[in-house]
Amino acid sequence: MHPILANQERLGIYLLGWLIFGTMLAAVLALSHDFSWTEALALALPITIVYGAICLSTWYVCRVYPLQKTPFSQVLLVQTLAGIVTIVLWMMIASGWVLILERSFGFTGLRTRVLAKAPLLIGVDFILYGLTVAVHYLIITFELSKEAEQRELQSRIFAQEAELKALRAQINPHFLFNSLNSISALATQDPAAVRAMTLRLADFLRKSLRLGAQESIRLDEEVSMSISFLEIEQIRYGSRLKIVQKIDDVCRNCLVPPLILQPLIENAVHHGIAHMLDGGTITLESEWRGSVLHIKIENPVDPDRPRNRKGGLGLENVSKRLRAIYKDDARLQAEERDNIFHTDLWIPAQTSTEFHRSSPAPTFSKVTEQHG
Amino acid sequence: MGFRIFGESMQTIQAIIVDDEDLARSIIREYLAEHAEIQIVAECSNGFEAVKAATELKPDLVFLDVQMPKLNGFEVLELIERDLVVIFVTAYEQYAVKAFEVHAVDYLLKPFSRERFDEALVRAEEKLARREVLPSAEIIKATRSKGETVERILVRDGSRVFVIPAEKIDYIEAQDDYVAIKSEGTLRLKKQRLADLETLLDAKRFVRIHRSYILNVERLARIELYAKDSRMAILKDGTQLQVSRTGYDKLKALL
Numbered sequence: 302m303h304p305i306l307a308n309q310e311r312l313g314i315y316l317l318g319w320l321i322f323g324t325m326l327a328a329v330l331a332l333s334h335d336f337s338w339t340e341a342l343a344l345a346l347p348i349t350i351v352y353g354a355i356c357l358s359t360w361y362v363c364r365v366y367p368l369q370k371t372p373f374s375q376v377l378l379v380q381t382l383a384g385i386v387t388i389v390l391w392m393m394i395a396s397g398w399v400l401i402l403e404r405s406f407g408f409t410g411l412r413t414r415v416l417a418k419a420p421l422l423i424g425v426d427f428i429l430y431g432l433t434v435a436v437h438y439l440i441i442t443f444e445l446s447k448e449a450e451q452r453e454l455q456s457r458i459f460a461q462e463a464e465l466k467a468l469r470a471q472i473n474p475h476f477l478f479n480s481l482n483s484i485s486a487l488a489t490q491d492p493a494a495v496r497a498m499t500l501r502l503a504d505f506l507r508k509s510l511r512l513g514a515q516e517s518i519r520l521d522e523e524v525s526m527s528i529s530f531l532e533i534e535q536i537r538y539g540s541r542l543k544i545v546q547k548i549d550d551v552c553r554n555c556l557v558p559p560l561i562l563q564p565l566i567e568n569a570v571h572h573g574i575a576h577m578l579d580g581g582t583i584t585l586e587s588e589w590r591g592s593v594l595h596i597k598i599e600n601p602v603d604p605d606r607p608r609n610r611k612g613g614l615g616l617e618n619v620s621k622r623l624r625a626i627y628k629d630d631a632r633l634q635a636e637e638r639d640n641i642f643h644t645d646l647w648i649p650a651q652t653s654t655e656f657h658r659s660s661p662a663p664t665f666s667k668v669t670e671q672h673g
Numbered sequence: 674m675g676f677r678i679f680g681e682s683m684q685t686i687q688a689i690i691v692d693d694e695d696l697a698r699s700i701i702r703e704y705l706a707e708h709a710e711i712q713i714v715a716e717c718s719n720g721f722e723a724v725k726a727a728t729e730l731k732p733d734l735v736f737l738d739v740q741m742p743k744l745n746g747f748e749v750l751e752l753i754e755r756d757l758v759v760i761f762v763t764a765y766e767q768y769a770v771k772a773f774e775v776h777a778v779d780y781l782l783k784p785f786s787r788e789r790f791d792e793a794l795v796r797a798e799e800k801l802a803r804r805e806v807l808p809s810a811e812i813i814k815a816t817r818s819k820g821e822t823v824e825r826i827l828v829r830d831g832s833r834v835f836v837i838p839a840e841k842i843d844y845i846e847a848q849d850d851y852v853a854i855k856s857e858g859t860l861r862l863k864k865q866r867l868a869d870l871e872t873l874l875d876a877k878r879f880v881r882i883h884r885s886y887i888l889n890v891e892r893l894a895r896i897e898l899y900a901k902d903s904r905m906a907i908l909k910d911g912t913q914l915q916v917s918r919t920g921y922d923k924l925k926a927l928l
């Protein structure tokens with residue numbers, strides 16, 4: 302939409318400006334003693350307003366040749382040409398008006414007197430045209446910067462929302478409620494254990510908030526976050542939950558997306574250990590093979606456990622995130638074999654913050670089995 | 674692994690606590706210590722234990738967690754088939770509606786205060802004093818959400834519970850008030866109507882081939898004409914089941 306035509310207030314100011322120009326022009330003509338004040342006003346006001354209306358079309362030229370992206374010489378050339386076309390068009394309309402005034406209103410000899418002033422009129426029009434162009438460019442720049450500001454604000458809001466959503470998806474609120482229930486139970490039995498539990502919870506929450514906001518973190522940090530989570534769950538599940546970690550030292554500096562293991566570890570607890578009468582061991586392993594970092598999670602599952610889609614959702618989220626970050630270079634596979642649930646994650650091994658694409662990793666495949 | 678029994682008394686309200694977490698049970702135990710009228714007769718850490726304790730000890734009141742190993746809280750209720758007062762204790766809000774559908778007196782969200790717990794107890798005691806009896810059939814029906822198909826069937830034999838995954842069922846036969854479920858070479862009886870069970874099973878796999886039979890179509894070997902308008906389904910293990918005319922139409926539509 303035209304920024305002036307679309308806005309009544311702006312259109313009013315714009316036309317008022319041209320009305321003033323018209324009056325000034327009439328004054329110049331009248332003061333030259335070649336025209337009476339009536340003649341000067343009847344001539345200058347309508348043709349100036351019409352000129353102002355024609356000049357609104359400048360916006361379309363300004364839009365096609367934005368100041369920011371067009372060389373200045375080109376802007377100058379194009380606008381001069383457009384100015385000439387505009388003035389020619391205006392001259393035709395103005396001469397028509399002069400004829401009408403001469404014939405219908407009895408302003409005798411107006412045509413000859415106007416022709417004598419033609420260089421003045423054309424000169425003034427050129428200047429006014431230049432002014433209009435400048436005003437339009439100003440408006441365009443102003444709107445662009447406003448738009449950019451809005452866009453930036455919007456993208457900031459989107460980013461924050463996405464971050465919060467990711468955090469919500471990665472940290473199950475029921476984990477918090479259950480942990481608080483454990484604290485409530487321990488309060489009268491074992492104050493030292495209450496303190497240990499709150500410290501572990503605080504540690505885990507702080508880590509996940511701090512690291513979750515980053516684009517990538519070291520595997521070392523990610524694993525320590527998972528272990529913090531599991532240590533809290535150990536207070537709830539007691540001896541039912543055992544943890545084994547085999548992280549190759551060379552992998553510790555590899556970069557991974559933050560909280561990428563969290564949903565997988567949570568699945569291992571809630572769809573695995575939680576359904577086992579005597580519990581079991583969650584194994585977290587990683588190794589560096591060629592250009593690929595391989596992370597493995599294993600947990601026992603009860604073959605008779607009720608199946609639901611929740612664990613599948615967790616896996617799906619991890620898949621989506623991997624795909625968004627690594628395209629086809631990362632792969633997640635989850636399957637149940639002999640009552641053990643195996644979750645395997647292959648991602649390009651990177652050690653610096655600079656993103657570099659490594660040689661082809663195993664191709665991305667759909668999750669083969671939904672975690673129950 | 675058995676549950677613990679804490680002795681018996683007829684004057685008091687007998688309660689069992691069912692939760693897979695030691696700490697979650699301990700807080701209920703602690704709150705109950707103030708209530709001399711309530712006696713904890715058993716603590717159970719999984720669904721199987723809960724069914725066993727509920728059928729053998731016949732408690733008046735049960736504190737029931739929802740998510741547990743083996744059986745969830747609703748499945749436990751379905752299997753107990755007894756009228757007893759239930760207080761659900763869980764960290765999950767989403768089961769509240771279903772909990773009241775199965776006539777739970779209260780729904781405690783973890784963590785909960787002593788005051789909130791006592792409130793639930795008052796409700797439970799009022800209900801026990803009124804001696805309201807609920808038809809167990811209604812509870813069983815309510816434990817299953819409408820339109821939701823089951824992936825496993827639970828059968829109780831005395832205080833033992835058998836879990837039969839749907840894919841391992843060969844066929845189900847109506848026997849008076851019971852259904853006989855044939856799975857992995859054994860027949861198990863469950864007190865349920867065949868028509869009710871039919872609505873719970875996945876219609877893409879289980880077909881009512883006869884007034885008395887629901888067949889897992891994956892077990893079907895062939896269909897033979899037996900008499901006019903009467904056919905026989907021959908299963909892969911050689912079992913022969915009668916197929917009615919409408920049953921045959923349903924099978925044809927599916928295969």
